[in-house]
Structures are given as structure tokens and as C-alpha cells.
Amino acid sequence: MNQDRLTPSEDDAITDAAAHWCMRLHAEDCTAAERVAFSQWLAADPRHAGEYQAMLEIWQTADLLPRTHNVVELKPQRRTQPRNWRPFASAAAIALLALPLAGWVGWEQGWLPSSYQHFETGDQLQQVQLSDGSTVELNLNSELRYLNYKDERRVTLIRGEAFFKVTHDSNHPFIVRAGNGQTRVTGTQFNVWKYEDQVKVTLVEGSVLVSSGDNDGGYRLGPGMQASYHQGDFEPSLAQSNDYGNALAWRSGKLVLDNLSLRQALPVINRYLNKPLLLADDNAARIRISGIYNTREVARLVDTLPKVLPVYLTRSKDGSTVLNRIVPPPSRG
Template sequence: MPPSHPSDDDRVTEEAADWCLRLQAEEASDADRAAFERWCREDPRHVAEFDAMRELWGLSAGLRPRVTASLAVVPTPEAARPAPVRGRGSDAVAVRTPGRRRRWALAAGIAAVLAVGWPVGWSFGLLPGTVDVFLGGDRHRVVDLPDGSTVDLNVRTTLFYAQFRDRRSVLMDRGEAYFAVAGDAARPFTVFTAAHRVRVTGTKFNVWANDGELAVTLAEGAVTVSAAAAAGEEPLRLTPGQQGRFARDSRFGSVARVDPARVLSWREGKLVFDDITLAEAVPLLNPYLSQPLRLADRRVGAMRIGGVYDIADLDRVVASLPRVLPVTIAAKDGALLLSAR
């Protein structure tokens, strides 16, 4: 499918918001639902955008179209259901994904329509009382959550926090954050990424997410980590000093012993690479670079790198790679292509 024009994306988002409202109404008829199913069949983006809009407000799962079994539908987490939004931080920048900005703007309109029923939704644990949005910028920052937890946000990381009557939910599609969670056994704390969830009651842990990949490093306490696609399967259970990793599109993760201080060195402005491959290093480097790195092939991705690097100096480190590894660097399509020499 050719890429859509931004105005077309706006149209799809607006139509998805309209269907959320129409199907939520008690007077929604069979004709309305039939028209909705026809709309879903017209374009796979329709279903994906509708599901994304429905996730934002935790609208009934029954609103999902009956035709979605034959369509490519974006998986939906159970609990990360934002409500009215309050931005935090004077140095905040815009959310990186334009579609999400549009959804939140339209979701604000849905909130106004649903405002009368909000107290009822809160009392039954269906809707959050508040949602806070912490927008990632170009530097590490520490934010305080309303429940008393604190979060270190790494660069270009955006976090949505929703506080329900009986649970606390964080949505973080990509990026990196270190959580010091305030203990509250009655309200579990769950971090949702694009394809995984990390569940705790009170603990300290690091989450790194990138295009479906996930690494969770536990410093204190205990967490469980599971893939959204592996509902019902036994989750990974981590103890302090362990890291759980999920590869892209993997239902099952692996556990390894790590040094949390090395993993968390980004909080001190350092990156520590302990003889890892370039394929592993590039996703860790890219958030800090003025131009992202791309690997030409598996051969260059298999080369290894180690050392302690100053985050503020990583552009210079990348420029020096041809002097320490048999590689070349060339600018291509807004990125730096790393090829074997």
C-alpha cells in the first residue's frame, strides 16, 4: 500500500473517533454496526486506528468489529487506558508520533461526551481518574508520578500514566525509563510497551523498548514480564540482578544475569558496552545521535564493540569507528550507513 497523505491520516483518525462515539451510544442500531463493518473492510488502517482510539479511552471490548478476526488488528493491552490529559514539564516537546497527537486531540472530545458517565466508570474500575503525560526531550530528566513513584526518563522517551481505582498503568511504546515504584499491593503497577507488559507492586527496574524489542533489568524487588501475544502463558519472573529480554515478535523471552549498574549507566551520562555486537549497540546509540546509524548487512552487525562512552560525545565516537573497526560510514537517506570494509 502506498504511504498515505497526512490529510488522509487525519480523515481516518476523525472517522475512527466518530465511530467510537456512535457505537458507544445506546441507540446504536444494527444498521450502524453493519456500516461500521463495511468501513473496517475498506482499509486495514481503519481497524488499526479504531483500536488505537478505543484503547485511549478503555471503551468496551464489545465495540471491536465482528469482522476483525479476518483483518490485521493492532493488539490492545488490557489496562493502559488513558483519560483526561495533563502535560508535565516546561521542557516537554511534542509527542513524536503524529497519529498519537491527533488521537489525543480527538480523544479529548470523546472525554467531553463521556464526562457524565466518568464517575461511574471510575467506581467500577473501567476508567482512570487522571492521566499524566510526560513528554520526552533531548536530555535525561526525572519526573514524579501522582502515586509517589519516580521515573527517570531517557532522551526521546514519552510516558503516559493512568491512575485507576484499583491499578496503575503506564504506556511507553518505545524509549527507556528507570522506575522506582511506590509500594501499593492493592493497586498493581503495570508498564505496557508496544507488545509487552511489566507488572509490579513496588520495586526498582529499568525498561528499554525499541520496535517490539524489550529489555527489563531488575535492581530491587520482583517483576513479571510477558508478551501481549502470549496471553495465558507463564510470564518471565525476574529477581534482582536479572534481565529479561524479548526479541521482536517473540512470544517467549530469555533471562540473563547482568550488572544493573552497567545497564543503568545512562542515568550518569554514560553508555557501557561489554563486548557486544554492533547489531546490539546501534539501537542503544541511536537515540543520542544527530543522525541515526543503519547497518548495511549482518556481517557488519556481527562486529563487536566495548568500552565506556560519554553520551554527550557519541557523535564523535561514531565518526571514529572506521579507525577502530574495519567499517566505512556514508550518509544515505538521512542516516549514516555502516558497511564492512
């Protein structure tokens, strides 16, 4: 992460993560794996420790955090940037809202959310309801956080895929942050897919405004349109989908590959694998694939690829599977 000035979305991402860890580390069901993940997050950037410590102090000042044996206490960290009120909000929200005056002032000023929700799926699809009445369907291995502020409803899709049915509220926009961009709506139905630094938004009903990076503007989508972007893209790529149902087939447990090149298909396939498939070269990347597969059995697809495509499998040094194109023998005559 860049050690210079943070963009608003980067600052919010650190704040949301610090809020999440502050709550999880004080929960009775916090697992050893979560504590390892927290340590990794803490070591990833020096700003993380400072943000977490600030959140922890607010919670403890409110005296609403239980003292448990597995909580990580940090030494005070010097912050390199002045702190405004909003970054305090995420971690302190639930604690401060228990104090009527502080909670009311914080909500009225737009500093504090009225609710915080966190959802994570494993090998099962899940439908959840947000505190504003919106519903979200989560694909396998997906994770998101939701905070409800006075001036906006904010979701961070950390990983995976989600289908949103947003309760209409023209004065209270619904914003989904994924990767380095965001999707802004007031009430509609749309799908957001995220894998590594790639994001794709598919609109089903209504309209959404999609932007990449921290641009103030964005591009408005109509039903059936898709917007895609990668980390660092100045603007998203737009496309009209004739059959956006393929992008939503996961809701029925299906993965649909409709004449895609392996370069296009691998991010979709890898989303369901523990270790990603790799391409040996551009020759392999240009091979096209079609088919309908069960999302819970995508790992089996890997073993069948040599039976349906002109490829053979090898292993990289780290154990990942590599797809190599079978070169046909030269023609005679």
C-alpha cells in the same frame, strides 16, 4: 495495524493516545509540531479518528473543554466494534471526575482513573513523581503516560528509557506497557528500555512479572535478571546479568558498550541518534566494540568508529550512515 479484532493492549494504546491528543489539542501551549504529529496519528489507522471523536464528545458533554481556534473537530465515525465503558475512561477521566457522582461511580467500577500524567524529555534527564508516590527517572528523548485506576496503576512507555522506583501496594499492581508486552509489579525498582520494536527490562530490586504479547502469564525476574522481547515474540528471552550497572549507566549520562557485537550495539547507539546507523552486511555485524561514552555526545562516536574499528563509512540512498567492514588483504605465502 491489523484491521481485525484488537488485542486488549492495542485497544488501550489507542485509547491512551486519543486521551493524550484530546488534552493536548485543547491546551494553550499546543504547538504546530504537535498538531502535525496528531494529523499523522489520525491518518495511521481509521480507528484513531473514531476513538478521538468519542473522547471529544464526552469532554464537550462535560462542558469542560475550552473552545480554541486550533482544535481539530471531526465528523462522527462509525465504529466497527461495540464500545465498553473502559475505553471511554482515559479521555473523559479528568472531565468526568469534576462531576462528583459520575466520578465516584466511574472510579468505584474501575472505569475512570483518578489521575492522568504525561511526561516527555528532550536533551536532559528528568526525574518525575507519579500521583501514587512512585518516582521515575527518564532518559534523553523519552516519553511516557501514567493513569491511576482503582484496580491498577498503568504506565505506557511510548519511547526511550525509564527507571522506576515503585511505591509498594499489593492490592494495586503497577503495570508498564512497552511495545507489545508488559511488566507487572506491586513495588520494586527496575529499568525499561525501548527502541523501535525492541524492549529490555532490567530488575534491580524486588521481583517483576514480564510478558510479551497479550499472554495471561509471564516470567518472573529476580534481581540482576533481564528480559528482552521484540514485536511478535511469543515469550521474552531471559538472561542473568553479572553487571546490570551497565544497563543503568545512562542515569549518570554514560553509555557503556562491553564487548558487544555491532549487531547488539547498534540499537543501543541508535537510541541516541537522529538517523540510525546501518550495517552493510553480516561481516560488519560481527565486529565487536567496547567503550564508555557520554550519552549527549553519541553522535561524535560515529565519526570515531573508523579510528577504533576495522570499518569505513558510506551513505545509503536516504542519507543514513552505513558501517562497512574493511576486508584485510589475503596473506602471502
